[in-house]
Amino acid sequence: MQRRQILGAFTGMIGMVGLFGAVWPPAAHxxxxxxxxxxxxxxxxxPDCGCCKEWVSHLQANGFAVQVNDTGNTAAxxxxxxxxxxxxCHTGLVNGYVIEGHxxxxxxxxxxxxxxxxxxxxxxxxxxxxxxMDGALYGNRRDPYDVLLVDRxxxxxxxxxxHRQSRKA
Numbered sequence: 001m002q003r004r005q006i007l008g009a010f011t012g013m014i015g016m017v018g019l020f021g022a023v024w025p026p027a028a029h030x031x032x033x034x035x036x037x038x039x040x041x042x043x044x045x046x047p048d049c050g051c052c053k054e055w056v057s058h059l060q061a062n063g064f065a066v067q068v069n070d071t072g073n074t075a076a077x078x079x080x081x082x083x084x085x086x087x088x089c090h091t092g093l094v095n096g097y098v099i100e101g102h103x104x105x106x107x108x109x110x111x112x113x114x115x116x117x118x119x120x121x122x123x124x125x126x127x128x129x130x131x132x133m134d135g136a137l138y139g140n141r142r143d144p145y146d147v148l149l150v151d152r153x154x155x156x157x158x159x160x161x162x163h164r165q166s167r168k169a
Contacts, residue, residue, distance in 0.1 A: 043068050044091045049090070057132075123148070
């Protein structure tokens, strides 16, 4: 008899907990927090490079908080695992992703939304028309270029193409 009483009491407690949970509002921490916090990116670049400064300004104008290191681009690229063959004049790190070269802010934001399993993004070299390599100084010229998604084994695939003259980077 004692066993039935214990089981009955236990079943009743479980029912009360279920009822309590059904009428009690959900905990505030159960909802995903909403934040307007700017994405933080750390950048390594040459202190005298004008196009790097312009790329940083492009990121800031597109909602990024940028921490600039005016040295160590090559060392940062190597430390972060970006292949030197994909190199450019600056390297960044945002939310664990490596950003190499003149990658448009739009593609970085897309990367942060989609969260692919990858090392990061690269725009090898310094294509005219990419952010930081655009404007009157370059005669408003726009050469075609690709933004590459770099996987953790150094393989790449095209993440975005900027091939049309009319498309803004």
